[in-house]
Structure formats: C-alpha cells, structure tokens
Amino acid sequence: MNVFDRFEIPLHMDYDGQRRAEKYSKIIITLFGAVGLIWGYIIQRFSQTVYILGAGFILATIIAVPPWPIYRKKPLQWQKPRSDDAKKGKAAPANTEQNTNKTKKKK
Numbered sequence: 001m002n003v004f005d006r007f008e009i010p011l012h013m014d015y016d017g018q019r020r021a022e023k024y025s026k027i028i029i030t031l032f033g034a035v036g037l038i039w040g041y042i043i044q045r046f047s048q049t050v051y052i053l054g055a056g057f058i059l060a061t062i063i064a065v066p067p068w069p070i071y072r073k074k075p076l077q078w079q080k081p082r083s084d085d086a087k088k089g090k091a092a093p094a095n096t097e098q099n100t101n102k103t104k105k106k107k
Contacts, residue, residue, distance in 0.1 A: 017070070033056065039052060
C-alpha cells in the first residue's frame with residue numbers, strides 16, 4: 001500500500017482528458033513562445049524570450065501534468081469480469097469446423 005492509496009488521491013486521467021491536456025499545453029507553450037519572441041525582438045534581448053518561454057513551460061506543466069478533475073470527466077466503462085466457470089475453461093468450445101480447416105494441407 002502506498003501513500004496515494006491511503007489518501008485516495010486519483011492518479012488517472014481518461015483518454016479525452018489526455019487529449020485536452022496535450023491540447024492545452026501546446027496552446028500555452030506556442031502562445032508564450034510567440035509573445036516571448038515578439039517581446040524579445042522589441043527590447044532586443046533574447047534572454048527575455050527564453051524567460052517568457054520558460055514561464056509558459058512551467059504554466060503548461062502545472063495545468064497539464066496533474067490529473068485535475070477536468071481531465072477525469074469521461075471515465076472508461078469496463079466490462080464486467082467473467083464468471084468462474086468461464087475462467088476454468090468450461091465455456092462453449094470454439095468452432096471445430098474452423099479448426100479442422102486450418103489443419104488440412106494445401107494442394
């Protein structure tokens with residue numbers, strides 16, 4: 001048992017949430033990069049461009065990496081587990097005609 005199980009902190013993100021997080025991070029980094037490039041060109045300091053881009057990267061990391069509740073709105077609906085009989089091999093046998101066709105030699 002780890003610390004996260006003890007406090008029931010959710011560590012998952014659904015597929016739609018992953019898509020959203022990636023979209024947000026791309027938008028934030030692109031926006032901050034463009035603003036940083038323009039601002040750095042205006043004041044003629046490339047270091048300001050790098051600082052602004054770094055701030056965008058940190059903001060995108062804070063927004064996209066943790067599994068915030070907005071990224072867990074559409075959880076997957078898993079199938080119910082099989083019964084014990086199906087696990088032990090008592091399920092209906094596979095189509096035997098299909099198996100015999102595979103074993104016949106080709107001419």
